[in-house]
Amino acid sequence: MVNQHSLLKIAIDDRIIKQTGIARYTNELVTRTEKIYTDIKMIRVDDGIGNFRVKELSKKVTRAIKRFWWENATLPQIIKKQEIRLFHCTKNYGIPLNLDCPIVTTIQDLIPLALQKSYLPELKERLYYRLNIEIAIRRSNRILTISNFSRDEIIRFFPFAKDKVEVIYLGGDPEFGNNISDFEAQNIISKLNLIKPYILTIGGSEPRKNVKMLLKMYEQFADLFEYDLVIIGGEWRNIPFDKINKGIDKVHFIGKVTEAELVSLYKQASLFIFPSIYEGFGLPVLEAMSCGVPVIASQYTSLPEIVEQAGILTDPLNPSILYSDIQRVLQDLELQKELSLRGKAQVKKFNWNNTAKLTADIYKREIANWC
Numbered sequence: 001m002v003n004q005h006s007l008l009k010i011a012i013d014d015r016i017i018k019q020t021g022i023a024r025y026t027n028e029l030v031t032r033t034e035k036i037y038t039d040i041k042m043i044r045v046d047d048g049i050g051n052f053r054v055k056e057l058s059k060k061v062t063r064a065i066k067r068f069w070w071e072n073a074t075l076p077q078i079i080k081k082q083e084i085r086l087f088h089c090t091k092n093y094g095i096p097l098n099l100d101c102p103i104v105t106t107i108q109d110l111i112p113l114a115l116q117k118s119y120l121p122e123l124k125e126r127l128y129y130r131l132n133i134e135i136a137i138r139r140s141n142r143i144l145t146i147s148n149f150s151r152d153e154i155i156r157f158f159p160f161a162k163d164k165v166e167v168i169y170l171g172g173d174p175e176f177g178n179n180i181s182d183f184e185a186q187n188i189i190s191k192l193n194l195i196k197p198y199i200l201t202i203g204g205s206e207p208r209k210n211v212k213m214l215l216k217m218y219e220q221f222a223d224l225f226e227y228d229l230v231i232i233g234g235e236w237r238n239i240p241f242d243k244i245n246k247g248i249d250k251v252h253f254i255g256k257v258t259e260a261e262l263v264s265l266y267k268q269a270s271l272f273i274f275p276s277i278y279e280g281f282g283l284p285v286l287e288a289m290s291c292g293v294p295v296i297a298s299q300y301t302s303l304p305e306i307v308e309q310a311g312i313l314t315d316p317l318n319p320s321i322l323y324s325d326i327q328r329v330l331q332d333l334e335l336q337k338e339l340s341l342r343g344k345a346q347v348k349k350f351n352w353n354n355t356a357k358l359t360a361d362i363y364k365r366e367i368a369n370w371c
Contacts, residue, residue, distance in 0.1 A: 180260060
């Protein structure tokens with residue numbers, strides 16, 4: 001039995017929107033680290049304010065003040081009272097100005113800076129975001145990120161960060177989807193009123209997910225296309241989906257789904273396509289591969305280093321090329337089998353236990369350096 005006083009206590013930032021990639025990352029770090037290391041205790045910290053989006057300036061200001069107070073008054077007290085040895089911020093920024101322990105920050109990506117028109121349309125928003133990221137980098141002892149592409153982006157925007165940034169990949173789960181049988185998946189799909197063979201994508205109306213190009217392709221090639229399109233995800237920031245006239249009966253907007261529905265949609269899909277134009281990592285491609293679905297992914301940003309030879313990389317900005325690559329996979333059964341096998345092998349390269357071990361090594365190193 002480990003003495004409570006000998007535990008290495010790590011505070012991990014839990015101020016994230018649930019059911020997001022950052023939430024998954026945080027949860028995996030907590031559970032895997034404590035399972036692997038009996039001498040490490042992960043303590044979740046949360047300001048209780050929430051991360052929902054607000055429009056009113058007064059509410060924004062009020063929330064910013066409350067968050068600043070929690071970071072700079074409440075959190076340091078928690079750190080001191082519970083004898084915490086390191087603080088790990090998982091949400092890109094939100095670092096106290098003065099904290100008596102080393103700080104590790106994970107910057108997943110810099111999407112708001114890279115795609116400012118969509119994410120930070122106002123100058124004050126851009127300045128606020130950039131300032132917070134810069135403070136996080138300067139105040140942190142180590143910056144973690146989730147792909148070589150994201151590392152390069154951080155250095156591109158903040159050259160002074162070069163010696164602080166380390167890449168630790170997210171994990172894949174070879175067992176993802178094994179809790180749902182093919183029979184159960186078929187029943188769930190039937191309840192979603194999906195009858196014909198379909199292609200699956202994830203992204204909703206968020207611009208960088210590039211679902212609009214799939215819709216454009218379906219309209220352009222509606223008479224030639226035999227497969228339906230299933231879209232997981234709702235309207236992002238109230239941005240409506242691009243409307244199409246021709247082929248609309250072949251498109252199914254599913255919205256948000258449960259985990260059982262997600263797994264079933266993967267397992268019953270003829271093909272998974274991920275045409276995103278900007279990703280820090282791209283967990284959905286690994287989820288699809290775990291379920292044995294052939295994958296076509298964008299050739300841009302981090303996706304080539306995650307997919308490698310296990311999927312088809314395409315130009316997601318060209319509907320004709322997109323259509324050609326989709327038809328190439330759907331018409332070649334041998335290629336489908338090959339991609340399915342390659343995908344399952346590829347997922348094994350990305351392991352959450354390895355993510356936790358490498359991160360714990362950073363914790364211990366920074367704590368030793370601090371002492």
